[in-house]
Amino acid sequence: MAGTIDYPDSPPVAYAIFAHCFTCSRHVPAASRVCKTLAEHGIAALRFDFPGLGQSEGEFEDTTFTTNVEDIIAASRWLADNHEAPQLLVGHSLGGAAALKAATRPEMESIAAVATLGAPFDPAHSVLHFADRVRDAEEEGCVTVTLAGRDIDISREFLEDLADTNPEAYLPEMRKPLLLLHSPVDQTVGVGNAQKIFSATRYPKSLVAMDQADHLLTRGDSARRAGRLIAEWARPYLRPSRERAAVRSDEVTSHVAAGTKYGVVLDAPAGELKSDLPKTSGGKGRGHSPVDLLMAALAAASTHAIREAATGMKLDDVEVTIVNASRNIFERKIVLRGELSAAQRRQLLDAARTSPVENMLAGAKIMDIPA
Numbered sequence: 001m002a003g004t005i006d007y008p009d010s011p012p013v014a015y016a017i018f019a020h021c022f023t024c025s026r027h028v029p030a031a032s033r034v035c036k037t038l039a040e041h042g043i044a045a046l047r048f049d050f051p052g053l054g055q056s057e058g059e060f061e062d063t064t065f066t067t068n069v070e071d072i073i074a075a076s077r078w079l080a081d082n083h084e085a086p087q088l089l090v091g092h093s094l095g096g097a098a099a100l101k102a103a104t105r106p107e108m109e110s111i112a113a114v115a116t117l118g119a120p121f122d123p124a125h126s127v128l129h130f131a132d133r134v135r136d137a138e139e140e141g142c143v144t145v146t147l148a149g150r151d152i153d154i155s156r157e158f159l160e161d162l163a164d165t166n167p168e169a170y171l172p173e174m175r176k177p178l179l180l181l182h183s184p185v186d187q188t189v190g191v192g193n194a195q196k197i198f199s200a201t202r203y204p205k206s207l208v209a210m211d212q213a214d215h216l217l218t219r220g221d222s223a224r225r226a227g228r229l230i231a232e233w234a235r236p237y238l239r240p241s242r243e244r245a246a247v248r249s250d251e252v253t254s255h256v257a258a259g260t261k262y263g264v265v266l267d268a269p270a271g272e273l274k275s276d277l278p279k280t281s282g283g284k285g286r287g288h289s290p291v292d293l294l295m296a297a298l299a300a301a302s303t304h305a306i307r308e309a310a311t312g313m314k315l316d317d318v319e320v321t322i323v324n325a326s327r328n329i330f331e332r333k334i335v336l337r338g339e340l341s342a343a344q345r346r347q348l349l350d351a352a353r354t355s356p357v358e359n360m361l362a363g364a365k366i367m368d369i370p371a
Contacts, residue, residue: 001071002026002055003048005083006035009257009274010265012044014238016088017075019068019095019102020047021118021216025054030092030117030217030226037227043088043234048075050095061153064161065098065123072102076110085110087238089176090230092117093189093215097167100197104174113237115179115230118215120189121196124162171200178205179233181226188215206233263287295322295330301355302332309351314339320352 004026016038020031026047035045050071052060072089079086089111091099096119103114178201182194191209198207208229213222247253247267257263257274262283266273275290277283288296299320306318316338323331334352336345352358 001048001051001057001075003046003075004035006032006039006045006047008039008042008044009260009263010042010255010272012039012084013042013240014044014087015079015084016043016045016090017072017079017086017099018045018047019072019089019091019099020050020053021093021095023053023060024092024095025049027054028216030223033217033223034090034092034117034227034230037224038088038090038231041228041231041235043231043238044083045088045090046075046079046086059153061155061158064155064158065094065101065165066161068095068098069102069105072098073105073107076102076108080110087112088115088230088234089113090115090117091119092217093119094123096120097123100167100174101165101170103176104170111176112239113177113179113234114174115181115234116194116197117181117210117217117226118183118186118189119180119193119197121193121200122167123165125189125193167197168200171197172202174201177237179230180205180207181210181229182207183210183213183215183222185212186215257287260284260286291324295324297357298322298330298332298355298361301357302334302352305351305353305355306334306336306348309348313344313348315348 016035018026018031018035020026020028024031026032026049031047035047038045048071049056050060050068051058051063072091076086076089087110089099089103089108091097091114096116099114099116100119101123102108103111178197180194180197182189182191184191194207198205210217210222210226213219213226217223217226247269249269251269253267254264254275255267257265257276260276260283262277262281263286264275266275273293274287275293276285276287278289279285281289283289299322302320303318306320307315315336317335318337319335321333323333325331332352334349336348340348
């Protein structure tokens with residue numbers, strides 16, 4: 001099977017698996033955008049093509065719903081052997097139904113949470129779109145149907161396997177936190193399917209209506225929104241695979257952002273910051289440039305100095321703008337709002353020049369310490 005792992009900039013806090021929709025591939029918007037969004041939230045996500053689809057080997061007509069479940073388990077085993085056992089399982093449409101079934105298997109004990117997107121309650125729902133051809137498949141052993149402009153061979157075994165699958169038997173046995181994302185206007189798999197899954201499963205569980213989203217999550221920001229919802233919902237259930245190194249109050253540490261040439265992740269006492277060079281300098285612009293960070297530090301420090309000096313004054317707001325006028329010159333524009341006398345305004349403008357950052361810039365000295 002062919003797959004892609006979307007990595008976060010920093011070492012991942014956990015790994016996830018994404019199972020795509022019926023006859024789709026790992027490159028459809030729902031799969032790629034959801035996984036990329038999970039990566040932005042620190043979760044490395046593996047999306048793969050089921051056999052006979054996308055770039056995976058094999059013939060689709062040789063697959064069944066049961067083999068799809070086994071494929072998810074195989075992907076989980078591969079992650080555990082080569083990277084880390086997955087903790088989050090996400091499935092879209094029929095891939096969501098397969099994820100629910102896979103989550104009940106003892107081989108998936110590492111899974112801490114399951115999320116589905118537009119999943120059918122009964123996997124046999126997927127055959128409704130070509131119900132008029134089912135008899136042909138039963139009689140001929142295989143039938144070719146056209147889906148999304150492609151000819152797909154549906155075998156008798158595939159249909160029989162779906163018919164033998166009983167969600168009422170395995171859904172109550174799933175003991176994983178569950179998030180159901182479903183559009184109330186889904187014309188392919190009605191939202192009633194999510195309600196049935198919700199009723200058949202155990203707590204903790206949540207059902208979120210994805211307003212205005214289509215079944216394939218191609219409309220607007222729906223796929224990225226789904227990724228954000230899943231990431232935030234799953235966070236309490238994930239066991240971080242790495243402990244964030246403690247950063248002292250007087251230090252900042254940087255490391256290269258995964259998959260980038262110039263991207264940098266900065267560990268600061270208050271959390272992470274991302275830096276990158278602009279595209280004009282060979283970077284991807286996926287973070288603040290070093291000069292941006294320097295100007296931001298000066299603007300913030302100037303504001304703090306003014307606020308400290310304004311004790312007892314009627315200062316309502318301060319707006320500081322730093323402009324990179326040339327290689328060695330920054331221009332600072334300060335707007336003070338409030339009932340201030342001319343003398344008070346002069347005092348506050350003078351205070352802006354006393355910030356620790358400005359003093360550092362005036363006499364900065366960097367000492368390189370051997371590692």
